[in-house]
Amino acid sequence: MWRLHLHRSVLLALALLCLGGALLASPPPTTTRSEAELRAFYQRACVGCHGPDGTAKDPDGKGLKGRDLTELSGPHGPSDQRLVKSIQGGFFFGLSMPAYRQELTEEETLRLVRNVLRKARKGEPIQVPAELSASAR
Numbered sequence: 001m002w003r004l005h006l007h008r009s010v011l012l013a014l015a016l017l018c019l020g021g022a023l024l025a026s027p028p029p030t031t032t033r034s035e036a037e038l039r040a041f042y043q044r045a046c047v048g049c050h051g052p053d054g055t056a057k058d059p060d061g062k063g064l065k066g067r068d069l070t071e072l073s074g075p076h077g078p079s080d081q082r083l084v085k086s087i088q089g090g091f092f093f094g095l096s097m098p099a100y101r102q103e104l105t106e107e108e109t110l111r112l113v114r115n116v117l118r119k120a121r122k123g124e125p126i127q128v129p130a131e132l133s134a135s136a137r
């Protein structure tokens with residue numbers, strides 16, 4: 001009796017999970033943000049954990065939650081593909097870092113990695129062109 005009960009509730013939980021997944025899954029994005037827009041996206045979405053310059057420190061030097069993105073490049077650093085995968089998929093079910101696959105296309109993510117994150121330098125905030133910084137998204 002107990003076994004049957006357990007079995008049923010597990011099935012029910014699985015069914016609800018699948019249903020939830022199907023309802024939550026939205027189509028992938030079709031945006032083509034410019035580099036300036038990607039910089040604005042960084043300053044909106046990533047700055048809280050990775051800091052204005054990518055070092056994962058706030059302007060007062062206080063440590064933030066993210067990783068130091070200025071340390072990613074170099075001979076033994078992770079590949080572009082690995083970084084794209086990390087940004088698209090997030091970390092620890094989005095608790096440690098959100099997944100951005102619903103907000104950035106893979107192509108945008110690759111350009112964000114190559115043209116913005118890989119060029120981040122300590123103490124040099126990732127610049128957003130003035131005409132975009134007001135309406136940043």
Ligand code: HEC
Nearest residue numbers: 045046049065066067078082083086087091096097098100
């Ligand atoms: C809620 C905090 C948070 C936000 C927001 C966030 N990150 Fe992260 N990020 C982290 C943490 C924590 C790690 C380290 C995760 C680990 O290794 O477990 C990380 C790691 C990374 C890495 C290194 C991945 C690797 O494979 O080594 C990159 C690149 C990165 N983040 C980019 C971004 C970008 C781009 C954004 C915005 C679109 C962003 N993050 C938003 C917290 C955050």
